[in-house]
Amino acid sequence: MPGCQSMTTTTCEGEQHIIAAAQHILKLLGENKNLTGDFRRALTELDSHLSAMTIINESKRWRFSEIEEQLKCAEREVMRWESNPSLIWDSGPTEASEYIQAVNEIHTVMETLGGLPMNDHGRPKELAFRAQCVQQIAMSRLEEELYHILVQHKQSLEPKNIYFPPSVDFLYDESFVSVEDEIVEDTSERDNNGRESTEYTVDLIDPLVIPDIKSIASVMFASGYDREFCEAFIGNRKEALDEHLSNLEIQKLSIDDVLKLEWDTLSCEIKKWVRAVKIIIRVYLASEKRFCNQILGDFGSLDSYCFVEISRVSVLYLLSFGEAIAMGPYNPEKLFRFLDMYEVLADLHLDMEGLFSEAANSFVKSEFHDLLRRLGESASTTFFKFGNAIALDASIHPFPRGEIHPLTRYVMNYIKTLTAYCDTLNLLLKDRDVDDPNPVLETDNGQDICTSTFSPMGCHLRSFTSTLESNLICKSKLYKDGSLGHIFLMNNIHYMVQKVKGSELRLFFGDEWIRKHNWKFQQHATSYERATWSVVVSLLRDDGRTSLKERCRRFSNAFDDVYKIQTQWRVPDLHLRDDLQISTSQKVIPAYRVFLGMNDKNGSDKYIKYTSDDMEKMLLDLFVGSPRSLRNSHRW
C-alpha cells in the first residue's frame, strides 16, 4: 500500500530532521570553552545517543510490504501444520528447521513492528496483532511438539543399565538363631568403598534430540513464552521421575502404614528404598540436572529452577519414608537396616550438595541432613538397646542339655554382622563412653594389636559379650546339677571364642581376650570334671571301712547314673567334645585300672561290672545328646 508506506517514510524523515538539528545544537554548545567537565561529558553522551537513534531509524526504513510478505510466509508455514495430523519433528529435520525458521521470522516481524510508532488503528498495529496470533498458534504447537519429543525419546533407565558397580546386596540371616551357623556365615562384602570420583550420569533423553529441544527452547524463550516452556518441561520430567520411582518398586506408603508393616515386609521396603535412593540421587537426578543444564543452561538460572521443581517432591517423599523408619521402634534387627540407610545417605552427601547447591534449596539439603542425623541416632539408640536387652534376657528354666543358648548365638552372630559396619559404627559411637570390661593395654603384645581393638566399637562389643557372660552365668545357676552348669558355660564361652577367632571380630576383641576366654572355658571343663568325677572316682578308694563289694557297687551305680544323665547332655562342637571325653578318660580310666589291678586277686571279678575298655567306650557316649540305655540294665 503506497499510502501507508509513504506515511511511515514521512514520519522517519521528520525524526531524522529533529535529530540532525539537535546534533547541530550540541556541536555549537561544545564549542563553548567555559564548559565544566561534567557538562562536556553529558554533551558527548547525548551526542552518541543521537547517533545511535539515527542508525535505528535507518533500519526502520524497511519496506513495509516486505514485512507483510515475511509474516504471510511464516503464517502459511504455521497454518500448514495446523491442519496436518502428524507431528513436525516426526516428519524430518528439514520440516522442523523450516518451522523454527518461520517462528523466528514471526519474531523478527514483531520486533520490527514493535520498533515502529503505532497509532491505534494503523496498519502496523493490525499486522502486529496478526503476528501475535500466529505466534500464539505456533507456541502452542511447539509446546505440544516438545511434550511429544520428551515422551517419545525418553530412555528407560533400567537399573541393570546403570554404569555403576551394583552394590552387593547384603544378606544375612535375620533370625540369628538358626542352628546351622553356616547360614549366617559369609555375610559377604558390601559396597563399602566410599565415594568414587566417577560421575554416573546417563542419558535420560536420546542425546540426538537435544538440539531439537534446545531449538524449541530458544524460540519459545525469544518469543517470551519461557513460562510455558518451563511448565511443560517440568510437568513432563516430573512424570518421568515418578514413573521411574515406580519402576524401582517404590510404592507410596503413609507413615501410618509404614509403622504397621510386618518386619519382613518393612525390611524389604527398606532394601528397595536404599537401592532407589542411591540410583535416584546418584544416577537419575545427576543425569536430570545435566539434562536441564544442556537444555536451559543458556538461559540464566532457569536450569536449576526447573531441576529443583522436577525433583523436589520426589526427593522429599524419599526422605519422608526415611523419617517414618527412623521413628522406631528400635528393635535389634532394625539396626542393620538403620545402618544401611545411614550409610547410603552419608555416601550421597556430596551428591546432594552438588545437586541442590543453590542457597534457595537449603530446605531440601537440611531435610536430608536432618534425616541422616536422625538415622544415626536411631542406629545408636538401637545399638544400646541391644546391649540392654542382652542384660535383661531372663530365663526361668535351665537350657536343655547344657547346649549353646540361642541368646549366645544371637548376640555373637549379631555382632559379627556388625563388623561389616565398623566404620559407620565407630563414627556413631565415638562420643559414647562405655565401661570396657576387658580393657586392652597398649603394651599388650605389641604389633598384634590392631587399631580396631581400641576403637569405640571394639570397646562396645567387648562390653556386650561381657554382659552376655554375666547373663550366661545367671542362666547356669538355674541348673540343679552344678556339672551341667559348667558344661553350659564351657559350651557357650567356647562358642563365643570360636566366633571371635573365626571372623573379623578377632580384630575387635584382640588376642588377649581370646586367650582369656580360652582359659575360661577350659576352666569350666576342669570344674566339670572335678564336680562330676572326683566324687565318682573317690568311691573306688579304700577308706578301710567300706567293703570291696560295696565300693564296686557304689562306683558302678554312680557311673551308671552319670552315664544315664550325661549322655543326654550335649557338647555340639566335636573337637571340644573329643577333648572333654579324652580328659575325662584320663581322669577316670587310669584310676579305674589301678583299682582293677589292685583288686583282681581278691576275687573282685564278680563285683566288677565294666572292664576298663568298656568304660572307655562308654565315656565316648557322653555329651552326644542322645540318651543311651545301659548295656546291662541290671542294677545292684
Add this chain to the structure above:
Amino acid sequence: MPATEHQQSFLGRISIRRNQVIAMDGNHEQELEDLELFQRHTGDRFADLLSFPEDYPFTGEPFLSISWLRKLVDVLLCCEAEFKAVLIMGRDPSQILKPPLDRLLIDFMERAVKVLDICNAVSSGVDSIRQCQKLAEIVVSALEQKPIGDGQVKRSRKALSALMSALTIDDKENNHSRYAERTWSFGRRGSNSGGNHKDRATHGSFRSSSMVVAKNWSAAKQIQAMCSNLAVPRGGESTGLAQPVYIMSNVMVFVMWALVAAIPCQERSGLSTHFQIPKQFVWAHSIIGMQEKIGEEWKKKEKKGSAGLLEEIQRMEKLGQSLIEFADGFQFPAEAEKLEEVAARVAELAEICQRMEEGLMPLQQQIRELFHRIVRSRTEILDLLDNGKASQPII
C-alpha cells in the same frame, strides 16, 4: 516472633517450677496451676486468630488466607511446646504410666502419627497451589500486555483452562476435573502417539499430590480416626494430666482439619461432619467459632468441588472464571471499559500470585517444622513410657 519468646519464658518458668516442686516434695497445686495456664493460653491464642479483621480487603490477614494459616500453624507449634512442658518436663515416668493416662498417651501418639501423614499431604497440596500460581502468572503476563490482542487472549485462555481445571478439582474422583477443557495443552495429536494422551490430559492438574500420598489414603478418614477415641476426661481425670492430653488432641485435630479444608488434599468427602468439641470448655470457644465458620464454607464448596477454602484459591477461582468469560467473548478491538475491568482483575491476580510467591514456601517449611516437632515429641513420650517398663526380651 513474640509467640516464641513467650513460649521460651514459659518453658523456663515451668522447669524452675518443677525443680521447686520436686524440692517441696510434690506440690499438687503448682501442677494444677500449670494446667490452668495451659488451658488459658490455648484459649487466648485461638481467640487472637479469630479476631483478625474479617472484612477483607487488603488489610491484615483475611480468614483462611496463607498468612492466616501460617499463624494457625504457629499457634499449634506454641501449644505443642507448652503441652510438652506440662506433660514431660521433669516428670517421673511412673506418673504417666498409670492408667488411664498410659492408654490416653498411646491414643495420643497414634493421633500424632496421623498428623504427620496429614502434614505430608498438606505439604504436597501446597505444591499443587504453587503449580496454580505458575499458571496464573502466565495469565497475568499475557493479559498485562498492552494493547491486548487476540494472540495474548488466546494465550491466557489456554493457561486459564489449565488453572481452572486445577482449581476445581474433585478430590472424590481421584483428581478428575469436571472441566471438559482440562488439558494444559495438546490433545489433538495425542491419539497417534500411543498412550500419551492420558498423560498429557492430567498434566497441569494436581497430579503431584499422588506423588507423596499413598493411593488409598484419605484425609477425611485420618481426621475421623483422630477423633474416634477422643473422649472428654471425666471425674478424677478431668483435673489430672488427662486434661492437657485431651486439649492438645483437640487442638491438633482442629488445626489439621482446617489445613485439610483450606489446602488441596486427597479424599475429603464429609469433612464437615467429623468432629465436635463440647461447648462447655472455655479454651474451646474460639475453636468452635472457627470450626463453624469453616464448616459452613466447606458445605458450600464441597458441592462445587473446589480445590480448597484457602482465601487466595477462592479469589483466584473467581477471577479465573471472570477472565475466562472475558477471553471467550473477546473481540478485537475491545471496549475501553472492559479493558479497564480486565486490567483490575489482572492486577488482583498478580497480587494473589505475589502473596503466594511470598507465603507458600514459608508455609510449607513451617508445616515441615511441625512435622519434625511432632516426631520429636512422640519419641520423647515413647522414651518416657519405655523407661517405666522393662524391655522386651530380644529373642
